Amino acid sequence: MIELQHIFKWYPAGGSRVYVLQDINLNIEAGAFVSIMGPSGSGKSTLLNIIGMLDLPSEGSYRFLEQSVYDMKEKHRVELYKKHIGFVFQSYHLIDELTVYENIETPLLYQNVKSAERKAMVSDMLDRFNIVGKKDLFPAQLSGGQQQLVGIIRALIARPKLILADEPTGNLNSAQGEEIMNLFQKLNEEDKVTIVQVTHSEKNAAYGSRIVNLLDGRIQHIPQTVHS
Amino acid sequence: MFRSYFIIAWRNLIKSKGYSLINIGGLAIGMAVAILIGLWIYDELSYNKYHKNYDSIAQVMQKQSFNGEQSTQISLPRPLEFELRNKYGNNFKHIVMSFWEGDHILSVGDIKISSTGRFMQAGAPEMLSLKMIKGTWAGLKDPSSIMLSASVAKALFGDKDPMDKMMRINNRMDVKVTGVYEDLPYNTEFKNVKFLSSWDLWMANNDWMKNARDKWGNNSFLIYVQIQPNTTFESVSEKIKMSKQQNVDAEDKKFNYEIFLNPMSRWHLYSEWKNGVNVGGRIQFVWMFGLIGLFVLLLACINFMNLSTARSEKRAREVGVRKAIGSMRYQLISQFLSESFLVVVLAFVLAVIIVATSLSWFNELSDKRITMPLANPYFWLISLVFIIITSLLSGSYPALYLSSFNPVKVLKGTFRVGRFASLPRQILVVLQFTVSIALICGTIIVYRQIQHAKNRPVGYDRNSLLMIQIKSPDLAVKSTIINSELKNSGVAVEVAKSGSPLTGVWSNNGGFDWPDKDPNKVGEFATIWITHDYGKTVGWQIKEGRDFSKEFATDSIGPEPDSTIAYSIILNETAIKYMGLKNPVNTIIDWDGYPLKIVGVVKDIVMESPFQPVRQTIYLVNYSAADSWINIKINPNLSAGQALAKIDAIFKKLVPAVPFDYKFADTEYGLKFAAEERIGKLASVFAVLAIFISCLGLFGLASFIAEKRTKEIGIRKVLGATVYNLWKMLSVDFVVLVIISCCIAVPVAYYFLHGWLQKYEYRIEISWWIFVLAILSALLITLLTVSYQAIKAALANPVQSLRTE
Incomplete structure (x- = not known):
């Protein structure tokens, strides 16, 4: 599903370059649950943004679903990621002025889904995650865990093949964090959604099927499946 | 979506x-x-677009050269009509002679009203495309006819049908109503034409007009034309250009008369002429x-x-x-x-x-x-x-x-946000404050100029001075009785008649000559015909010599031909200066062969624009020429209401056919400021709005900067800055912007206001404190607006503002 080859990312600093990512080669199969780990500044988020096509590398090639991402026009790239990729953020990034229902609906608006269909899809999701009662509340009226749940539902609404999560439990307490991780695991196993998460926590990383360790912009080693 | x-x-x-x-x-x-x-x-x-023939109507005008200056005017000689009709008639659909718009008395039985109207030739209703309610456009074909506007018809006839009814104009001309037209809207040249009557009728009642039939030198009439559809104003103007010059006497050829058409579309907005060229206007x-x-x-x-x-x-x-x-x-x-x-x-x-x-x-x-x-x-x-x-x-x-x-x-x-993100905002604030400061200066100067002219000494006493125009022959005939009746009843202190109102000069004459006259000076003066008591009535101030008095035989009659006696005149100070006389009293001057003796000099009386210098003026006693206005000095012990009631009663008794129509000298004088006051008010409204909008811009910039510097303010506070320090730090930037605006606004405002003031001969000097005042008020407004944001930012809890990072 994801094939990264020789990905470099650097910033010019004076005469030299500061490397954020160096020679990243990474293949992720459909259906995988990958955790990217590493200390602060190791390039985890940059890597995630490159996978999510929000950021471009300085060098390297990227194939997503057998298509070469950097050979296509920006318009197609946006089409590609808005159809197949959902984002979950550490600080949820819900739109404050929109209700839960409207927040979840927004990606569908950008994909030109018809009104009736949109309604059905959102209601479906609200049912499934059991938050029908909260659909008219605004983000500020929800707890952190609930906000992140809405964030995940928003990422899922367009039935993406890939979910990218940047420290999804970073702002949550442990109980809320556990619920979210269980949800990811369930989505991965039952819905066959590919998940790539960035995390600091060994415990959260253990939910995944594979761990990628980054240090100073390089992949350290790729251990085999942690648990079967 | x-x-x-x-x-x-x-x-x-x-x-x-x-x-x-x-x-x-x-x-x-x-x-x-x-x-x-x-x-x-x-x-x-x-x-003027109310008139359907807007695109083909024009007024005939003339230019003449004098002393190298070309002047332009609408008044024309009568024979030009026949010249245009006979030689150039095929260019015109209508040629319509018109007399000046004026106030006249209309009466039906006991109902009398005073109304403005015109005496025009029969083509006028059709040319002006009047909207007829009754009758047709042919209504003026018969000389003894009148067409009324709906409002006048209503005032005279109520709900009765006015058609074919008889009525009188000025108590002497009997006419029949032949049409009623919709009142003309306020935005046309003819808005005050409340009735239209026949040119021929007016001429039959005014011998001097009949006598003007072949006088090319008597420019007293108006001519309107509608040109044929297949021609243009320019080509017709070209054709008729010499139509006056060819006909005037040989000695007048030096004036180089040019006749031309001024299209209706230009009357309102392009009404100013300078040296023969149109220089715009409104x-x-x-x-x-x-x-x-x-x-x-x-x-x-x-x-x-x-x-x-x-x-x-x-x-x-x-x-x-x-x-x-x-x-x-x-x-x-x-x-x-x-x-x-x-x-x-x-x-x-x-x-x-x-x-x-x-x-x-x-x-x-x-x-x-x-x-x-x-x-x-x-x-x-x-x-x-x-x-x-x-x-x-x-x-x-x-x-x-x-x-x-x-x-x-x-x-x-x-x-x-980038380092220069606030630059466009700063430029905008400078721009807005430039406009605001310039408008503040403008408003102050316009007001001061008006005040300056209002405080100008007018040379007479405007208070409780009533002016009544003599429109009907009854009033002219009975004026002596009215005079004594008014004085006997105690309502009037003095009464005098004059040929011009106190607020205008209706008569100018040339042909004056005086000892040691500079040959380059033109012997032209404003000539005000008055009666003996005029000076006492209006309260003029004699500077030298004496006032007119009935005791002197030479004061009593105006100049007459072949007289050997020098008749008395009084001059104003400007006239003395103009003539350059050292000892004016008892000097004999000459008016086309009639000797006149200066018996007194009065302080200048402002009769025309209070913004312009007073013209050289000669006051002459002549009871038959001083027949246009009755001036009444009301007894100061009576209130205006009481006095008016008494005067009204006397008029009703003595001249029942004349409606009591009066003007107060001070209100009439006040009207002379209307145009300037309008500019002043509009300028102040725009200044207030500009300041308001500038404050919005400033407020936007202040909130932007305060937000951008939240972290810096937080750190400074932690380091010990007081609210005052922070307020000063945030405000000083804006003060700099406003000072930049001042540097642009002051010269620009000075340039334009200086130019504006040149229009007025009687004007203020632009003093520096006006600009200081404008700058100070702009700074004050700035500090007030900015302080809100600055103090809000300075008071914020630094822990919170730092945590947002």
Whole structure:
């Protein structure tokens, strides 16, 4: 599903370059649950943004679903990621002025889904995650865990093949964090959604099927499946 | 999709009410000004368009050269009519002679009213395309006929049918009503023509007009024409150019008379002539107001842009999220444009409400009768275009700017507004304050100029001075009895007649000669015909010599031909200066062979414009020439109401056929300031609006800067800065901007105001304190506006502002 080859990312600093990512080669199969780990500044988020096509590398090639991402026009790239990729953020990034229902609906608006269909899809999701009662509340009226749940539902609404999560439990307490991780695991196993998460926590990383360790912009080693 | 845009736009507006109020309110005021000015300009441009033949009507005018100067005038000699008809007739559809518009008495039985109208030739109703309610355009064919406007017909005949009824003009001309026409609207040249009667009738009653039949030197008449459709004003003007010059006496050829047509479309807006060339007129105000309107609207739009972008950091995260979940840039652009559209529509609704409620006030201010053209589809079409353009104008910058944010940076929180992001805002504030300061200076100077002229000594006593125009022969005949009756009853202290009102000069004459006359000077004077008591009535001040008195035989009769006696005259100071006389009293001067003796000199009396120098004037006693006005000095012990009632009773008793129609000298004099006061009021309104809009711009910039420097302010506070330190730090930048504005505004304002004042001979000097005052008030306004934001930012808890990083 994801094939990264020789990905470099650097910033010019004076005469030299500061490397954020160096020679990243990474293949992720459909259906995988990958955790990217590493200390602060190791390039985890940059890597995630490159996978999510929000950021471009300085060098390297990227194939997503057998298509070469950097050979296509920006318009197609946006089409590609808005159809197949959902984002979950550490600080949820819900739109404050929109209700839960409207927040979840927004990606569908950008994909030109018809009104009736949109309604059905959102209601479906609200049912499934059991938050029908909260659909008219605004983000500020929800707890952190609930906000992140809405964030995940928003990422899922367009039935993406890939979910990218940047420290999804970073702002949550442990109980809320556990619920979210269980949800990811369930989505991965039952819905066959590919998940790539960035995390600091060994415990959260253990939910995944594979761990990628980054240090100073390089992949350290790729251990085999942690648990079967 | 759009529904969702509008929802979020609406919730954003509701969430920050103060900001929305400023934004929508500011835009609405800008739009209201633009709409008002638009309506005003439309009204000015549609002047005279009531007449269907607007495009083919012209007034015949003439130019003449004198001492190298070319003068232009509308009054023409009578024989020109026959010349035009006989030699150039095929160019015209109508040639219509007209006498000057004037006040006349109309009476039916006991009902008498005073009304303005004209005596014109029979083609007038058709040429002017009067809308006939009764009768036809042929109504003036018979000389003894009159056509009435609907309002006059109603006043004279009530609900009865006026057609074919007999009535009288000025108590001496019997006429039959042959038509009733719709009153002409206020925005045409002929708006005051409340009745039309026959040129031939007027001539039959005025011998001097009959005598003018072949006098090329008597320029006392007006000629209007409608040209044939197959020709143009230019070509006809070219043809008739020499029609007067060819006919005048050989000695008058030096004046180089030129006859030409002045099209109706130019009468109102291009009425000023200088040295034979049209130099515009009201069109300059149309341009000036148009520019101001556009400018105010533009400032309001730019404010809207600035306030929106100043809040961009708040919206940045939303943009990042939207981009991350798949929004294309054009979708964000259309989102922000629909937001601005919503705001503009709300502002427009508010603007229409503002216009509707302020229209009557605006009409009073600008002397108009504009109505909201709500039923006019063009108004709505233009409004729609206006809304769309304004939304694009005001929404495009925020839309392009906000949608360009990089989602990764915004969401990571590393997004910073650039170092120069506030530069356009600073330029805008400078621009706005330049305009405000210039307008403050303008307002002060206009007011001071008006005040200056109002305080000018007028040379007579305006208080309790009543003027009554003599329009009917009854009044002229009985004026002596009226005079004594008024004095005997105790209502009047003095009564005198004159040939000109106190507020105008109706008679000028040339041909004066005096000892040691400079050959380059023209012997032309304003000649005011008066009766003996005139000086006492108006309270003039004798500077040298004596006033007129009945005791001197030489005071009693005006100049007569072949007389050997020098008759008495009184001159004003300007005349003495003009003539260069050292010892004016008892000097004998000559008027076309009649000797005149100067018996006194009076202080200048301001009869014409209070802004211009007084003309050299000669006062002469002549009871038959002083027949236009009765001047009454009311007994100061009576109130105006009591006095008027008594005078009215005396008039009713002695001259029942004449309506009691009076003017107070001080109100008439006050009217001379109307145009200047209108400019003054409009300038002050625009100054207030400009300041208000500038404050909005300043407020936007201040909130932007305060927000941008939140972290810096927090750190400074932690390091021990006081609120005063922070307030000073934040305010000083703005003071610098305002000082830059002053440096631009003061020379610009000085240049324009200096130019404006040149129009007036009697004017103030521009003193430096006016500019100091304007600058100080601008600084004060700035500090007040900025302090709100500065103190708010300075008082904020530093822990919170630092935690946001």
